[in-house]
Amino acid sequence: MKDKDAGNPPTPDWALKYRKDYHAYSKGWFIALILLIPAGLVVGALVSGKYTWKEGLGSGIFFAVILLLLMLNMFRNMDKSWKGRVVAKSTKDIYGTRTAGRRKKRVFLKTAYRVEVRTDAGRKEVVEVHKGAFPLFQEGDELIKYKGLPFPDRMLHPGETMRMCLVCGHPFDAGASECPSCRFKYGDTSLNSVST
Ligand SMILES: [Zn+2]
Numbered sequence: 001m002k003d004k005d006a007g008n009p010p011t012p013d014w015a016l017k018y019r020k021d022y023h024a025y026s027k028g029w030f031i032a033l034i035l036l037i038p039a040g041l042v043v044g045a046l047v048s049g050k051y052t053w054k055e056g057l058g059s060g061i062f063f064a065v066i067l068l069l070l071m072l073n074m075f076r077n078m079d080k081s082w083k084g085r086v087v088a089k090s091t092k093d094i095y096g097t098r099t100a101g102r103r104k105k106r107v108f109l110k111t112a113y114r115v116e117v118r119t120d121a122g123r124k125e126v127v128e129v130h131k132g133a134f135p136l137f138q139e140g141d142e143l144i145k146y147k148g149l150p151f152p153d154r155m156l157h158p159g160e161t162m163r164m165c166l167v168c169g170h171p172f173d174a175g176a177s178e179c180p181s182c183r184f185k186y187g188d189t190s191l192n193s194v195s196t
Contacts, residue, residue, distance in 0.1 A: 008081040011147040018167065018184075019148025023075065030071055034064040081147040084119035086139050117143055117152075127152060133164040133171040 038060025045056035094109045113134040117125040129137070129151070136154065145152035151169045163174040168182035177187045 009083055009144050015146045015148045037063050079147050082119040082145045084117040086141040087118045088116040090114050130169045
């Protein structure tokens with residue numbers, strides 16, 4: 001264990017397995033796409049003649065770099081591990097711009113449901129959760145983020161029946177051994193999700 005991991009929750013074996021599978025799956029897609037996108041753009045250049053094959057290859061490499069950065073950023077977020085408590089909840093409407101002719105139009109993209117956490121180490125973390133799981137969170141709730149998983153585990157209050165899936169972030173019955181949204185099996189994960 002490295003020094004920077006000191007005080008962080010230990011990574012359960014099933015989370016490591018999920019991480020390994022997920023990395024292999026993402027890398028497979030990435031390799032397929034970095035071969036296909038530039039090749040497609042080069043072929044597109046030769047067929048359409050609207051742009052040169054060099055321009056096609058250049059755009060293809062540009063897309064591949066963006067894709068690589070997105071993938072690495074996702075891996076980095078998944079690899080965070082911390083323990084902390086909810087200090088605030090908020091929603092934010094996210095807008096983008098769409099160009100219609102000469103005019104730029106502001107378009108609504110989505111509402112982000114954010115849970116703000118103060119970690120035991122004193123850092124601030126913002127977790128974006130699904131709309132359905134948002135009402136589960138209350139100020140003071142204890143969360144544990146394991147390395148390798150997209151979402152933190154929210155410790156249940158005694159008598160509570162709904163929990164949030166650590167893989168897809170949707171709420172589901174705490175007694176179920178499988179998440180109905182993403183089909184991840186919790187059977188052998190031995191999670192102790194009850195708040196003390
Ligand atoms: Zn799920």
